[in-house]
Amino acid sequence: MVDIQFLGLLNATLQAATLLFIASLGELITEKSGILNLGVEGMISIGAVAGFMTAVNTNNIFLAIVIGILSSSIFASIHAIVTVILKQDQTVSGLILTILGLALSSLLGKNYVGRKLETKLESIFSIENPSNVLEVILNQNIIFYLAIIFTITISYILKNTMFGTRFQAVGEDSKAADSMGLNVTKTQFIATCIGGAFAGLSGVYLTLSYVPYWTDNMTAGRGWIALALVIFGGWKPYRTALGALLFGFLEALVPRLQTYGFELNPYIVKIAPYIITILVLVMLTIYKGGKTGAPKNIGIPFFRENR
Amino acid sequence: MNKYTLSKRQVVNELSTFYSFLAGFLIALIIGSVILLIQDKSPIDTFSLMFKLSIGSVNSLSSSLNKATPLILAGLGIAIINTVKLWNIGAEGQIFMGAIGVNLIYINFQLTSSTSFIFLLLVSAFVGGAVCILIPAIAKVLFGVNEIITTLLTNYIVIGLTIYLVNGPWKDPGSLNFPAAAYVGKEVYLPTIFGKLSYGFLICILFTAFAHYLKNSSVFGYEMRIAGGSEMTAIYAGINAKQKAFLAMLIGGGFAGLAGGIELLSQTHRVSTGISQGFGYTAIIVAAITGMRPIGIFLVGSLFGALSIGGSVIQTIGVSTYIADIIQASTLFGALVIQFFFNYQLKRADDG
Numbered sequence: 001m002v003d004i005q006f007l008g009l010l011n012a013t014l015q016a017a018t019l020l021f022i023a024s025l026g027e028l029i030t031e032k033s034g035i036l037n038l039g040v041e042g043m044i045s046i047g048a049v050a051g052f053m054t055a056v057n058t059n060n061i062f063l064a065i066v067i068g069i070l071s072s073s074i075f076a077s078i079h080a081i082v083t084v085i086l087k088q089d090q091t092v093s094g095l096i097l098t099i100l101g102l103a104l105s106s107l108l109g110k111n112y113v114g115r116k117l118e119t120k121l122e123s124i125f126s127i128e129n130p131s132n133v134l135e136v137i138l139n140q141n142i143i144f145y146l147a148i149i150f151t152i153t154i155s156y157i158l159k160n161t162m163f164g165t166r167f168q169a170v171g172e173d174s175k176a177a178d179s180m181g182l183n184v185t186k187t188q189f190i191a192t193c194i195g196g197a198f199a200g201l202s203g204v205y206l207t208l209s210y211v212p213y214w215t216d217n218m219t220a221g222r223g224w225i226a227l228a229l230v231i232f233g234g235w236k237p238y239r240t241a242l243g244a245l246l247f248g249f250l251e252a253l254v255p256r257l258q259t260y261g262f263e264l265n266p267y268i269v270k271i272a273p274y275i276i277t278i279l280v281l282v283m284l285t286i287y288k289g290g291k292t293g294a295p296k297n298i299g300i301p302f303f304r305e306n307r
Numbered sequence: 308m309n310k311y312t313l314s315k316r317q318v319v320n321e322l323s324t325f326y327s328f329l330a331g332f333l334i335a336l337i338i339g340s341v342i343l344l345i346q347d348k349s350p351i352d353t354f355s356l357m358f359k360l361s362i363g364s365v366n367s368l369s370s371s372l373n374k375a376t377p378l379i380l381a382g383l384g385i386a387i388i389n390t391v392k393l394w395n396i397g398a399e400g401q402i403f404m405g406a407i408g409v410n411l412i413y414i415n416f417q418l419t420s421s422t423s424f425i426f427l428l429l430v431s432a433f434v435g436g437a438v439c440i441l442i443p444a445i446a447k448v449l450f451g452v453n454e455i456i457t458t459l460l461t462n463y464i465v466i467g468l469t470i471y472l473v474n475g476p477w478k479d480p481g482s483l484n485f486p487a488a489a490y491v492g493k494e495v496y497l498p499t500i501f502g503k504l505s506y507g508f509l510i511c512i513l514f515t516a517f518a519h520y521l522k523n524s525s526v527f528g529y530e531m532r533i534a535g536g537s538e539m540t541a542i543y544a545g546i547n548a549k550q551k552a553f554l555a556m557l558i559g560g561g562f563a564g565l566a567g568g569i570e571l572l573s574q575t576h577r578v579s580t581g582i583s584q585g586f587g588y589t590a591i592i593v594a595a596i597t598g599m600r601p602i603g604i605f606l607v608g609s610l611f612g613a614l615s616i617g618g619s620v621i622q623t624i625g626v627s628t629y630i631a632d633i634i635q636a637s638t639l640f641g642a643l644v645i646q647f648f649f650n651y652q653l654k655r656a657d658d659g
Contacts, residue, residue: 038455082640086647091394091455092595096639099588103632107342110627221463228456267474271467274460278442285452304313 005259009252011136017241017248018144019205023226024233024240025150026198031230032158033191034171034297037079038094041223042101043196047072047203049105052112052214059118061208068204069197075101076196077189084188087301098223106216113215121209143205147241155237167191171295174302184302199223221274228277232284234293250276314652323649324598324642328607331596331642335634338641342633348626356624357617367616369504373574375612376511377402377566377583379605381590383518384436384562386599390522391552392535397443397458398563399587400465401436405567406575406582407469408435410477413491421494428495429510429568436564437557439465444556448549454556462587466580473579487579497573507569512605514562519601521558531555563587589615589635596639611635 023040030037037043051068055061075097082093123141130136158164169177170187178184206222207214225247233240254272257264320326340350362368381398388395395401412431418424439461446452470486473479477488497506522528533541534551541548570582593611597603618631 078640082643086644087651088643088647089595092639093643095396095591096595096636099592100633100636100640103629103636107627107629107633110629221460224456224459228460231453231456265471265475267467267471270470271464274463274467278446278457278460278464281457282446282450282452285446285450303315 005256007130007133007136009249009256010133011130011139012252012256013245013249014137014140014144015210015248016251017244018140018147019202019210020222020226020229020247021147021241021244022143022150022205023199023202023223024229024244025147025154025237026195026202027227027230028233028235028237028240029154029198030191030195031298032168032171032235032295033188034174034295034300034302035080035083035188035192035195036090036094036299037076037097037192037195038091038227039076039079039097039101039223040195040199040226041219041221042098042105043072043076043199044101044203044206044219044223044226045105045217046075046101047200048207048219049109049112049203049214050200051204052117052207053108055117055119055208056112056115061119061121064208065121065201065204068208069200072200072203073193073197075104076193076199079196080189080192083301084185084192087303090299090301102217102219109214109216115214117208117212120212121205141205141209143201143209146201151237151241158237168295171297174297174300178302178304188302199226202226225273225277228281231294232280234288235295236293247273247277312654314654316650316652319649323646324596324600324603327642327645327649328596328603328638330645331638331640334641334644335637338637339630339634342630343626346626348624353621353624353626353630357614357621360620361613361617365502368613369499369502371613371616372508372609373503373505373612374615375609376505376507376573377570377586378590378593378611378615379511379608380514380566380569381563381587382593382597382604382608383514383601384559384566385590385594386559386597386601386604387518387522387531387562388555388559389594389599390528390531390535391548391555393447393552393556394455395440395458395556395559395563396455396591397440397461397560397587398566398590399583399585400458400462401439401560401563402567402570402583402587403465403469404435404439405432405564406435406571406578407465407472407567408432408438408564409568409571410488410491410578411435413495414477425495425497425572428572429565432568432571433561433565436567437561439564440556440560444553444560447556448553469578469580469582477578479577485579485581487577487581490577491572495572496576497569505569505573507573510565510569514565515601515605518562518604522599522601527551527554563590584615585632589632592635592639596642 023044027040047068050071051064054067055064079093079097082088083090121141123139125138127135127139130139166182170184174184229240229243232243251273254269343350343353360367361371385395408431409428443454443457446457447454473486473488479487479489499505530546531551533544533546534548593604593608597607614631618628622628
């Protein structure tokens with residue numbers, strides 16, 4: 001028997017997982033090219049506010065998605081300019097991208113706090129009161145399906161195509177890739193912007209569907225959990241997706257534990273995902289014994305004269 | 308075809324960080340002006356008002372320096388941890404934990420001499436900050452878990468803990484609208500030097516000197532630098548790199564914790580979510596922009612403190628406080644761009 005509580009849990013799991021996964025997939029692409037971008041939280045926030053503002057003003061959901069993606073992508077290009085072209089410290093630049101993104105989105109969204117969306121991002125097959133697992137899955141919106149398509153295609157491209165191999169060569173050994181005739185700077189620049197685009201899509205999912213309103217700092221650390229997911233997934237799309245499902249499940253489960261008969265303090269429930277993320281990272285690092293699967297050149301600026 | 312190649316400069320100007328900062332600040336002011344112009348506000352009026360209200364009088368200057376205190380202390384903590392080439396993104400949580408440490412001791416102990424009681428409370432703030440970074444530090448040195456993510460996540464955990472405490476066990480029934488713990492007694496308030504300037508700023512000066520000594524002149528500082536370098540060098544020099552990294556993290560966390568304790572004893576006088584307004588994050592900018600130099604952190608921290616005060620008072624003329632945050636972050640981005648030209652040289656490649 002499939003009870004209604006279980007379906008609710010499944011639905012919440014898929015939604016929370018989609019939000020996290022899209023952002024981590026973008027970061028995975030950026031990191032595969034050898035660039036670490038710690039600005040995920042800021043980029044999600046920019047996409048979230050840009051998408052929300054567009055949706056409120058135009059009622060055009062499609063346009064809102066496009067604007068959200070573009071804004072974050074352009075925002076990520078700051079990181080690309082500073083780290084790829086100007087070869088500055090990736091950790092510093094990424095951190096400041098987060099701070100700047102949160103401040104900028106709060107500034108932009110100042111007059112949008114508390115505004116309501118006329119139309120939110122609906123699912124493709126609108127099923128009222130889904131009554132089985134399949135219907136819950138079909139009831140997800142387009143970004144959920146995009147996530148599945150992206151996972152399959154990106155994993156395929158990375159593993160099975162020449163393009164994917166070359167792309168990864170840039171992140172593994174940029175000097176060798178350069179001597180093979182690959183354009184390292186261009187690849188890293190584009191990969192960073194693509195990472196931003198994915199974070200933007202995640203942000204749009206947040207404000208147009210997940211919690212359809214805007215408030216300051218509403219990303220609530222999800223960008224950082226997305227970063228942890230890339231490590232969790234060992235820089236592999238399917239494993240990252242699995243990680244996102246696990247974290248989505250935990251995020252969905254913890255507030256529901258009460259309905260299953262557990263007495264929990266609501267304040268402690270709120271911090272559970274962060275505690276769990278740390279615990280999982282620790283256990284994973286112990287289990288893998290240092291072999292994380294990270295691209296070898298990550299964080300090291302490519303510089304031709306070093307050849 | 309004209310092609311340019313990039314080469315690293317052999318000699319980098321000693322004051323390059325300083326010049327980059329100045330140029331970055333100028334760039335940030337221009338960005339701030341553009342944002343103000345878009346919002347139909349005059350940049351000159353706004354900036355001169357910010358200037359006047361942040362350093363124009365003894366009272367406003369002392370408010371600015373009080374505001375600078377947590378930024379500087381947390382920034383110093385970040386710089387100490389960076390000596391072993393590790394990052395502390397958890398200063399925000401450590402500041403809260405410092406304040407929690409103070410309140411925990413305050414409600415459980417009483418000392419008759421208020422001077423020694425204040426001293427005990429400041430020590431507990433330091434310990435609170437160190438405790439806050441304990442788990443990321445253990446995870447780092449024992450298992451090699453990325454400290455950037457773990458220290459960041461502890462921020463959310465500690466702020467969550469603060470919300471729990473002020474709504475639960477420490478809830479002050481008298482505070483109706485804003486959940487907060489009860490005020491601490493006047494006997495443990497940090498006294499003021501003059502105007503509104505708290506003794507916290509004096510502590511801050513002492514700790515700047517201490518951090519400068521620790522990083523640049525002490526044996527421990529030397530050992531930390533080796534520990535942060537190559538693994539083989541550390542082994543060769545007989546230095547226990549993990550132990551140094553662990554100690555550096557606890558001390559750095561303690562600095563940020565102390566910032567929280569001073570903030571509680573001199574400004575807020577009670578634990579609430581208002582203990583820090585993103586000081587721990589601004590401190591990252593302060594530390595990074597100065598190349599992790601304690602004296603630089605002191606100076607830039609003071610400037611940013613004034614900027615934050617200026618930013619919070621211009622709300623009255625309808626300008627968003629986020630302008631200050633944006634100027635601070637843009638300063639660093641601007642400085643990074645300028646730093647590039649100090650470190651690298653563009654050369655025309657004549658013969659390919």
